[in-house]
Amino acid sequence: MSTEITTDVVVIGAGPCGLFAAFELGLLDIKCHFIDILDRPGGQCAELYPEKPIYDIPGFPVVTGQQLTDNLMAQIAPFSPEFHFSRMVNSIEKQPDGSFKLTTDADEIFYTKVVVIAAGGGSFQPKRPPVPEIEQYENKSVFYAVRKMDDFRGQDVVIVGGGDSALDWTLNLQPIVRTLTLVHRRDAFKAAPASVNKMKELVAEGKVNFQLGQVAKLDGEDGQINHVHLTTEAGDLSIPATRLLPFFGLTMKLGPVADWGLELNDNTIVVDTEKFETSVPGIFAIGDINYYPGKLKLILSGFHEAALMAQAAKAIVSPGERVVFQYTTSSTKLQKKLGVA
Amino acid sequence: MIIHVTDQAGENHELEGLEGWRVMEVIRDWGLNIKAECGGALSCATCHVYVDPAWTDAVGKPSEEEEDMLDSVGDVRPTSRLSCQILMSDALDGLKLTLAPSAGKD
Ligand code: FES
Numbered sequence: 001m002s003t004e005i006t007t008d009v010v011v012i013g014a015g016p017c018g019l020f021a022a023f024e025l026g027l028l029d030i031k032c033h034f035i036d037i038l039d040r041p042g043g044q045c046a047e048l049y050p051e052k053p054i055y056d057i058p059g060f061p062v063v064t065g066q067q068l069t070d071n072l073m074a075q076i077a078p079f080s081p082e083f084h085f086s087r088m089v090n091s092i093e094k095q096p097d098g099s100f101k102l103t104t105d106a107d108e109i110f111y112t113k114v115v116v117i118a119a120g121g122g123s124f125q126p127k128r129p130p131v132p133e134i135e136q137y138e139n140k141s142v143f144y145a146v147r148k149m150d151d152f153r154g155q156d157v158v159i160v161g162g163g164d165s166a167l168d169w170t171l172n173l174q175p176i177v178r179t180l181t182l183v184h185r186r187d188a189f190k191a192a193p194a195s196v197n198k199m200k201e202l203v204a205e206g207k208v209n210f211q212l213g214q215v216a217k218l219d220g221e222d223g224q225i226n227h228v229h230l231t232t233e234a235g236d237l238s239i240p241a242t243r244l245l246p247f248f249g250l251t252m253k254l255g256p257v258a259d260w261g262l263e264l265n266d267n268t269i270v271v272d273t274e275k276f277e278t279s280v281p282g283i284f285a286i287g288d289i290n291y292y293p294g295k296l297k298l299i300l301s302g303f304h305e306a307a308l309m310a311q312a313a314k315a316i317v318s319p320g321e322r323v324v325f326q327y328t329t330s331s332t333k334l335q336k337k338l339g340v341a
Numbered sequence: 342m343i344i345h346v347t348d349q350a351g352e353n354h355e356l357e358g359l360e361g362w363r364v365m366e367v368i369r370d371w372g373l374n375i376k377a378e379c380g381g382a383l384s385c386a387t388c389h390v391y392v393d394p395a396w397t398d399a400v401g402k403p404s405e406e407e408e409d410m411l412d413s414v415g416d417v418r419p420t421s422r423l424s425c426q427i428l429m430s431d432a433l434d435g436l437k438l439t440l441a442p443s444a445g446k447d
Contacts, residue, residue, distance in 0.1 A: 044379075048378070048379050048382065048384040048385060049379060049382045049384045052382050052384065121378060127413060127414070127443075129414075129415030129416070129443075130414075130415055130416045130441075130442035130443050131415065160415070161412065161413075162412045163412060163413070184412070185411075185412065185417050186408070186412075188408070190409045190412060214415055214416065214417065215415060246415065248412075248413045248414065248415060249386075249413040251376070251378060251385070251387065252378060253447060267446075297380075
């Protein structure tokens with residue numbers, strides 16, 4: 001049975017612009033639910049550059065991606081938005097009454113009056129290494145994540161990469177596989193030193209093969225690989241393998257957004273600059289994912305877009321209700337909502 | 342100043358760059374196939390290029406952090422660099438490089 005959730009607004013993407021949208025919506029008494037493919041808030045700020053300084057957030061001479069995320073989470077806390085992490089929206093369907101039905105890959109259904117797409121560059125997906133024809137093996141014998149350990153039991157596994165995922169899965173899978181080869185381009189790892197040491201012990205004991213090199217080509221048929229060809233400094237090498245696990249981190253892809261019937265401009269969603277509404281009324285797009293003439297992909301632009309979008313969303317959520325424009329500095333009503341008055 | 346860029350399809354482009362710009366920015370500005378997803382924050386490696394061997398000395402070696410980032414692409418060569426980490430300067434006028442497959446937009 002799918003879980004069903006009914007709400008006023010679903011925000012897709014919990015990056016800085018999406019998070020700030022919860023603030024602007026909250027001031028207008030609109031509650032929202034977030035759906036994000038990552039397992040925590042922050043979007044690109046959390047995934048790509050949590051420790052990198054950002055210098056162009058108004059009022060903050062310097063702030064890191066993580067600090068900005070933490071601050072926004074504190075700022076929207078009074079409105080208690082609900083977060084649904086580690087899932088992706090698969091489809092959006094307009095209902096006869098003008099509201100929307102969203103389905104996620106975690107078997108949930110959201111019924112909502114308004115959808116706000118704040119998905120940045122799209123959804124984070126595993127990076128696909130540039131190996132010819134790798135697509136035809138994906139999800140059959142090439143995987144970018146381990147969902148079921150059993151899929152690897154008794155297999156000849158090749159893991160590629162030098163980060164924590166590659167090392168962790170080398171250690172976790174080694175006891176159950178037939179053979180395990182870890183392939184990395186250099187003899188240096190950006191992973192927890194304890195895991196690196198453990199891996200080296202397994203190599204010394206002959207339980208794991210470590211091979212310097214990069215994957216050049218795959219052999220196999222009907223989606224099942226049988227050999228992984230490597231380029232190494234010592235020449236080409238072919239290893240018998242039945243499973244390949246490349247771990248090269250994440251990259252953003254537009255993903256299912258492309259199939260929602262919205263007008264697009266080169267992988268971004270076309271919106272107007274009054275409401276930041278897409279070509280489908282009731283679906284808004286803010287932040288890096290939208291396009292309009294003069295668009296600048298800046299976090300501060302996304303904040304502005306969130307504020308204007310919220311006004312338009314209010315008109316859909318509470319039709320006919322008069323909205324009085326107020327400032328948080330002077331309005332006790334707003335201050336009560338923020339829990340400070 | 343000029344840089345010569347061969348794209349993933351093998352086509353050559355002569356791009357005009359400005360002193361102090363990152364090479365990635367020049368390539369992106371001219372609309373070539375470079376994803377440069379993190380915008381130059383040394384956090385994505387989708388601005389990966391191969392520097393022409395004649396230019397590797399002038400361009401220099403990647404930093405430790407850049408090497409770490411290069412671990413996240415599957416097509417590294419000895420001449421690999423992340424183009425957001427190369428600044429345009431007189432010394433690099435005429436620079437020749439090739440866009441790596443892993444730098445392409447999908
Ligand atoms: S643009 Fe992201 S590392 Fe260069």
